[in-house]
Amino acid sequence: MTINRQIILSEYPKGMPQPEHLPMKEGEVPSPKDGQVLIKTIYLSLDPYMRGRMSPAKSYAASVELGEVMQGGTVGQVVESRLEGFEAGDYVLGFGGWQEYSVQGKEMLRKLDPKQAPISTALGVLGMPGFTAYAGLLEIGQPKEGETVVVSAASGAVGQVVGQIAKLKGCRVVGVAGAPDKCQHVLDAYGFDACVNYKDDDFEAQLKAACPDGIDIYFENVGGKVFDAVMKRVNDFARIPLCGRIAHYNDTEAPQGPDQLPAFLTKLLVRRVLIKGFIQFDYAYLMKDFVKDMSAWMQAGKIQYQEDIVQGLENTVEAFQGLLEGRNRGKLLVQVSEDPTR
Amino acid sequence: MTINRQIILSEYPKGMPQPEHLPMKEGEVPSPKDGQVLIKTIYLSLDPYMRGRMSPAKSYAASVELGEVMQGGTVGQVVESRLEGFEAGDYVLGFGGWQEYSVQGKEMLRKLDPKQAPISTALGVLGMPGFTAYAGLLEIGQPKEGETVVVSAASGAVGQVVGQIAKLKGCRVVGVAGAPDKCQHVLDAYGFDACVNYKDDDFEAQLKAACPDGIDIYFENVGGKVFDAVMKRVNDFARIPLCGRIAHYNDTEAPQGPDQLPAFLTKLLVRRVLIKGFIQFDYAYLMKDFVKDMSAWMQAGKIQYQEDIVQGLENTVEAFQGLLEGRNRGKLLVQVSEDPTR
Numbered sequence: 001m002t003i004n005r006q007i008i009l010s011e012y013p014k015g016m017p018q019p020e021h022l023p024m025k026e027g028e029v030p031s032p033k034d035g036q037v038l039i040k041t042i043y044l045s046l047d048p049y050m051r052g053r054m055s056p057a058k059s060y061a062a063s064v065e066l067g068e069v070m071q072g073g074t075v076g077q078v079v080e081s082r083l084e085g086f087e088a089g090d091y092v093l094g095f096g097g098w099q100e101y102s103v104q105g106k107e108m109l110r111k112l113d114p115k116q117a118p119i120s121t122a123l124g125v126l127g128m129p130g131f132t133a134y135a136g137l138l139e140i141g142q143p144k145e146g147e148t149v150v151v152s153a154a155s156g157a158v159g160q161v162v163g164q165i166a167k168l169k170g171c172r173v174v175g176v177a178g179a180p181d182k183c184q185h186v187l188d189a190y191g192f193d194a195c196v197n198y199k200d201d202d203f204e205a206q207l208k209a210a211c212p213d214g215i216d217i218y219f220e221n222v223g224g225k226v227f228d229a230v231m232k233r234v235n236d237f238a239r240i241p242l243c244g245r246i247a248h249y250n251d252t253e254a255p256q257g258p259d260q261l262p263a264f265l266t267k268l269l270v271r272r273v274l275i276k277g278f279i280q281f282d283y284a285y286l287m288k289d290f291v292k293d294m295s296a297w298m299q300a301g302k303i304q305y306q307e308d309i310v311q312g313l314e315n316t317v318e319a320f321q322g323l324l325e326g327r328n329r330g331k332l333l334v335q336v337s338e339d340p341t342r
Numbered sequence: 343m344t345i346n347r348q349i350i351l352s353e354y355p356k357g358m359p360q361p362e363h364l365p366m367k368e369g370e371v372p373s374p375k376d377g378q379v380l381i382k383t384i385y386l387s388l389d390p391y392m393r394g395r396m397s398p399a400k401s402y403a404a405s406v407e408l409g410e411v412m413q414g415g416t417v418g419q420v421v422e423s424r425l426e427g428f429e430a431g432d433y434v435l436g437f438g439g440w441q442e443y444s445v446q447g448k449e450m451l452r453k454l455d456p457k458q459a460p461i462s463t464a465l466g467v468l469g470m471p472g473f474t475a476y477a478g479l480l481e482i483g484q485p486k487e488g489e490t491v492v493v494s495a496a497s498g499a500v501g502q503v504v505g506q507i508a509k510l511k512g513c514r515v516v517g518v519a520g521a522p523d524k525c526q527h528v529l530d531a532y533g534f535d536a537c538v539n540y541k542d543d544d545f546e547a548q549l550k551a552a553c554p555d556g557i558d559i560y561f562e563n564v565g566g567k568v569f570d571a572v573m574k575r576v577n578d579f580a581r582i583p584l585c586g587r588i589a590h591y592n593d594t595e596a597p598q599g600p601d602q603l604p605a606f607l608t609k610l611l612v613r614r615v616l617i618k619g620f621i622q623f624d625y626a627y628l629m630k631d632f633v634k635d636m637s638a639w640m641q642a643g644k645i646q647y648q649e650d651i652v653q654g655l656e657n658t659v660e661a662f663q664g665l666l667e668g669r670n671r672g673k674l675l676v677q678v679s680e681d682p683t684r
Binding site: 227269271275 | 400401562565569579584585586603604606607609610611612613614615616617618619620621624
């Protein structure tokens with residue numbers, strides 16, 4: 001019998017998730033039923049939205065039940081198939097969760113061709129984060145040539161793609177990140193026009209200097225002081241795709257602060273700003289365009305990406321803490337087993 | 343010499359505007375130059391946006407300068423014309439301000455035909471407030487049959503039109519107003535499905551009962567507790583045309599309260615709500631459609647309206663205070679001189 005190591009959600013964390021909320025358990029490798037495949041996990045995706053699944057609060061997706069394996073997107077290889085169209089050895093994108101082996105039906109499975117692109121990119125630039133960037137920027141942001149686009153969490157899995165697509169659309173792109181090396185990376189690797197470190201004392205002044213013509217689009221990933229600073233500089237008819245609020249995901253009480261709602265709404269009114277919350281799966285109708293455009297851009301060398309690959313399932317919780325604190329560099333993955341394609 | 347009584351902005355009010363901020367002055371009736379007409383004011387429009395013009399704060403239109411006549415839309419009759427296409431006796435919509443006579447060029451002038459509709463409606467249902475309702479509801483709200491639309495300031499110049507257009511689009515329409523007679527009026531005259539008095543102790547429970555399927559569109563005119571209560575009931579993909587914040591126009595300091603921005607943004611995100619500030623002149627391209635649709639609806643008896651006409655320029659300031667406090671019933675006008683068409 002082969003052991004299947006799994007990370008279980010045993011308790012809904014208050015504040016930062018800790019190892020005691022997400023203990024490792026050893027189980028048996030399951031057998032696929034008719035219409036299912038057994039998959040060995042190679043890469044496990046870590047994404048900010050997962051913090052919401054660890055909460056009993058109502059959100060756009062159901063919480064993970066206590067005692068269940070923590071959920072998440074995965075890339076793996078088929079070990080045994082009882083599903084037509086899939087064979088042992090196939091590489092697949094799926095939703096296997098934080099474990100070494102999973103049994104999955106066809107609903108979430110997509111076959112991957114390692115010759116087209118590294119299989120890990122199906123969890124990043126060619127996957128959900130890339131699609132989030134594409135859909136939010138193009139559908140809500142509606143970038144026009146010459147406009148100024150500000151991207152928070154600029155070096156992250158979503159932000160790095162937002163900025164590069166905005167550059168392809170002829171915009172001035174200003175990143176916001178939390179470390180000098182992250183800022184340098186978005187300038188060097190992704191061609192952003194400027195990047196500002198929100199931890200600098202003179203962050204607001206730097207942001208103002210980086211946006212001499214104001215801000216037309218703000219791709220919001222973080223919340224907190226970055227959001228407040230951007231709102232002071234928005235132009236008439238600005239658009240704000242509201243993608244995430246990572247600065248607040250571990251809040252244990254309603255955040256207090258100077259950023260009062262009435263003043264914010266007055267600003268929206270006076271500047272005629274559009275703000276819209278979104279989740280990538282609302283834009284499923286764009287998926288075909290995304291795959292076509294993004295594949296073409298990558299083949300033409302117009303889109304770069306950075307992955308931060310942590311080794312070993314046992315390091316998943318610490319890596320996830322790092323994600324919520326901004327310690328990762330690019331798209332964060334856990335490598336759970338060897339990647340035969342590399 | 344004929345006297346021209348004028349109301350002057352002598353001081354930027356803090357809080358509620360008072361007569362001492364807006365004294366009456368007697369001047370001479372001016373003479374039109376080439377390309378101008380002299381107009382005798384019949385009706386003067388009072389609208390919430392005017393509070394913003396009485397403030398030195400930057401907004402989407404310039405403030406009125408101290409010592410100048412307070413601005414505003416007017417309907418009047420041409421006394422003397424030195425402008426081609428206009429003759430003495432013509433009825434015109436213009437922007438004459440709070441005074442008995444004004445000289446205006448062609449920029450803001452539109453000739454009115456008293457046989458088509460009462461001339462006063464050019465300041466209400468067929469004018470700026472009606473167009474605000476039309477543009478905000480249709481362009482930002484995008485109402486679909488069977489959806490629930492909540493309208494604050496429901497009996498006001500904008501709200502009454504929003505609700506009736508939403509009914510024409512097949513929506514369930516719930517008004518929010520601040521007096522029992524206002525609520526009764528929107529039910530009886532405009533065919534709203536329900537109306538809730540926000541001053542009632544159990545307002546939130548009443549709103550919930552009136553919106554059993556949640557809220558798809560909220561046409562925001564007021565701010566304050568109405569906004570907070572609505573946000574608890576918004577459905578996925580709700581749309582919020584943000585038209586005004588009348589509850590806050592007299593705020594002398596940043597409002598404090600439980601309605602914190604971070605929690606609000608989280609709600610936008612989880613529910614994928616769209617909110618957009620707007621001003622009717624952003625949608626000038628829709629004006630032709632508006633005139634065509636609204637005229638047809640009115641001729642077919644599908645749109646009703648209520649006007650609240652205060653007599654005498656000397657009562658303008660008190661009437662404007664009443665508007666900010668919700669004492670008016672329907673579109674508020676000041677009648678400055680006789681209306682020969684009635």
